[in-house]
Amino acid sequence: MSAPTSAHEHPAARALAGRHRIRLWEIIPWLLAIAFYFAFPRYLGFGTELLVTILFAISLDLALGYAGIVTLGHAAFFGAGAYTAGMLAFHHIWSEPITGLIAAAVVAGAVGLGSGLVLLRTTGLTLLMLTLCTMALLEEAANLGGHYTGGFDGLPGIDIPPLFGMFEFNPLYPRVQYLYVLGVLFVCFVFVRTLVYSPFGQSLTGIRENTLRMHAVGAPVRVRLIVCYTISAAIAGVAGALWAQSNAYVNLSTLGLDRAATVLIILVLGGYGRLYGAFVGAVAYMALSHFLSKYFPTAWQLGLGLLLVVIALFARNGILGIFETLQRRIGIKRPSP
C-alpha cells in the first residue's frame, strides 16, 4: 500500500511534483510584450522603462515576496548597477553593453552581500531602517563623488556601442533598447522562476512563513537570507544597468527613495510572492500614472493613492490575489503559485 508508486499517485504529491511546469497562460506576458513592439512603435521608450521596472520589481519580489526580507532600500542596488554600467562607459573604461550588465550585477551583488552580512542580523523595523540608510549612504556618496559620478547632475550622454557590434542604440527610436531589455528580462525571469521553484526557493518561503521553525528543522537561515539578498541585489543591479544603458545617462534618481518606494508599491499592487505580480503591478502602476498624469496633471497621484488604499484594505494579495480569489470562488482548482 505504501509502495513508492502509490506515493507518486497521491494528488498532493503530483501537485508538488508538477508545480514548476510551465502553464499555457505564462506565455501571455511575452506575447503582449512582443505585440507592444509592433503595435506602439512610438511608445517604445515608455515600454523600455516598463520592462526595466518589471525586472526591478522581480528582484524585489525574490527578497521581499519570497524570503520576507522587508526592505525599503532596494534602489541602492538599482543605482549601484546603473552607476557601474554608466561610469564604466562614460569614462571609456568598458562600454560593451552585455559585459557592462555583468559588471553591474557583480558590483550590485557585492553591495548586497556586504550590506546583507550586517543588516540581515536584524528584522522588522530595524531592518527597514537599515536598508533605507544603506541607500541614503550610497546616494550621498554618488552626490559627493562628483569627479567620478557627475554628482548632482549625473552623467549625461553615455556612449554605448552597438549591441553585438550591429544594433545601434538610438535614443529617439529605442527599438533596439526595447528588444535588448526584453531579452535580458526574459533570461533573468527564467532564472528567478527556476530559483523560486527549487528546494532553495522552497526554503526561502519557509523562512518567510516561520523563521523560528526553519531554525528548528536545521536550516542555516542567515546564510540562506544572505544568498537570496545577494542574488536579488545582483538582479536589481542588472535592471539599473539596463536603465542607464537604454537612457544613455545616470543620475541620482536611480538611488532615490522615490524609486525604492515606487517599486514596493508596484509589488504590493500586483501581488508579492507571486512571480507575475511584478508584471501586473508594473503595468497597472505605470499605465495608470501615465494616463492619470495626462488627464489630471495636478492631482494624478491622488488616484494612485486611492487605488493603493483600496488594495491595502480589500485585496492584501494585490491584483493577482483578486484573480486567485475569483478563481477559487468559481471553483477552478489551481495549485498555489
Place this chain on the structure above:
Amino acid sequence: MTTPLIETRNVGKNFGALRASHDINFQLEAGARHALIGPNGAGKTTFINLLTGVLAPSTGQVLFKGTDITNVAQAERVKLGIARTFQINRLFRGLTVLENVYMAISERVGAAPFMLRPAGKRRDVIDESIELLETLKLADYAHLRVSELPYGRQRLVELAITLGLKPEVLLLDEPAAGVPSAESHIILDAVAALPKSIGVLIIDHDMDLVFRFAQYITVLVRGAIFAQGTPKEIGANADVRAVYLGQATHG
C-alpha cells in the same frame, strides 16, 4: 555504563536576577521514554531551549553522546539529531501539509541548498514525505493548507515535521496541548509508535499521559530537579504529591 544520548552537567540559566533553571544534571539514554513534569513556571520549556540551543546556558555544559555541544548552534544540533516540537504550533501556515513535511526532509537529506532544479523533481523527498504522512494518518490532508486543518491535526503536522528530521533525541513540548480530548489519542498513538531506538523526552501536564508513557520521570520545581524516579516512585513520593500532584487533585 553506556554514554547517554544527551546529558547536562550543572546547567543553569539566568535571565537577569531570575534563576530560570539551575544545577540541572540530567541524562537521556537511547531508547528512553522520559517525562519532565513540574508546576507552571518550573522552567520546563527553558530546559528544552537549553537542550536544543535556542538559549545558551549561563552555567554548566550540554553534552551529546559525550561531546560538549554547549556552544553548538541550534541548526547544527538538529543536524546532530536533536529535534523538538513546540508547545504552541510553529508551522508554515500558508503552505500545504505536504510542503511542511517536505521542508524538514529536504533540509535533512541536504536537498534544500539546490537552486537550479525544481523541488518537485526531488521524488525521494516527496515520497518520503508522503510515507511519513501515511504513518501519521495525515495523507488524506496532504494537499490542504495547514491553516485549513483543525487544531488537533495541526498538532500532528507539528509532530510530522519533527519526525521528518529522523531525530535520535526527540523533545516533545506538551504534544497534546490544546487538542480536544476526542482527538488526543491520535497524538498518543503516534508517540507510542515511535521507533524504539530514539530517546524521547516529553513535557506534559496531563498526568494520565505521563504515567502511561514514561518509564522515568523528572520533576522540576523552581528551576531545579526536585525528584527523579520511576512513575511508581514519583507517584508514591509525598513531597512531589505536596508540591505538584497534590495541587492538581485539589484543583
